[in-house]
Amino acid sequence: QKEVEQNSGPLSVPEGAIASLNCTYSDRGSQSFFWYRQYSGKSPELIMFIYSNGDKEDGRFTAQLNKASQYVSLLIRDSQPSDSATYLCAVKRGPNTGNQFYFGTGTSLTVIP
Amino acid sequence: GAVVSQHPSRVICKSGTSVKIECRSLDFQATTMFWYRQFPKKSLMLMATSNEGSKATYEQGVEKDKFLINHASLTLSTLTVTSAHPEDSSFYICSARDLRLYDTQYFGPGTRLTVL
Numbered sequence A: 001q002k003e004v005e006q007n008s009g010p011l012s013v014p015e016g017a018i019a020s021l022n023c024t025y026s027d028r029g030s031q032s033f034f035w036y037r038q039y040s041g042k043s044p045e046l047i048m049f050i051y052s053n054g055d056k057e058d059g060r061f062t063a064q065l066n067k068a069s070q071y072v073s074l075l076i077r078d079s080q081p082s083d084s085a086t087y088l089c090a091v092k093r094g095p096n097t098g099n100q101f102y103f104g105t106g107t108s109l110t111v112i113p
Numbered sequence B: 001g002a003v004v005s006q007h008p009s010r011v012i013c014k015s016g017t018s019v020k021i022e023c024r025s026l027d028f029q030a031t032t033m034f035w036y037r038q039f040p041k042k043s044l045m046l047m048a049t050s051n052e053g054s055k056a057t058y059e060q061g062v063e064k065d066k067f068l069i070n071h072a073s074l075t076l077s078t079l080t081v082t083s084a085h086p087e088d089s090s091f092y093i094c095s096a097r098d099l100r101l102y103d104t105q106y107f108g109p110g111t112r113l114t115v116l
Helices: none
Strands: A004-006 A011-014 A019-025 A032-038 A045-050 A054-058 A061-066 A071-076 A085-092 A101-103 A107-112 B004-007 B010-013 B019-025 B032-038 B045-051 B067-073 B076-081 B090-098 B104-107 B111-115
Touching (some): A019 A032, A019 A107, A032 B104, A045 A054, A045 A071, A045 B104, B019 B111, B032 B076, B076 B090
Antiparallel strands (some): A019 A071, A032 A045, A032 A085, A054 A061, A061 A071, B004 B019, B019 B076, B032 B090, B067 B076, B090 B111
């Protein structure tokens, strides 16, 4: 079982719609959860991180965490063509299980004008 | 956020030569930096974890004698690709671990290596 799993996509949404990106993780002791955006040919850029159960909003982005289900998601409201990129989910384990970061393989998102 | 730089951004070299890539944390100190490589349309692959003042920890299958890592200061880690071959051509990306507020990784802009 992989540490972090994401649907590779591609996910296509029309401009203005909500894009929903999902991620599951295997280690129940994981503490921190991150979403990175990677444009083609560029390095990953941190969008958001979340530590507590529930929702965290930042502009058009909302991260949702459900530790009981070991599930984290990223919602992008009012999707724009400039949001077209690969989105990487990352999880950091807690200090009792190594404190290491694990990345998913990414979900490719295309926003259609 | 935090700023991480990499130099050079792009390098072309002949087969058999060595190439050094620098990774710097510009506005914070990083005791831990990471080196990744990424092939086109593929996911990130962690190569090694670089720890300031100690030896790097390499992932399984990564040759430590070929990919030399030195983390000599709290703001600089270097990756040297020794005796480069065309199959080493890839996108190399470093990241630095920022512990100031939250334990977070910030990525450098990457170095595109082409070995002829």
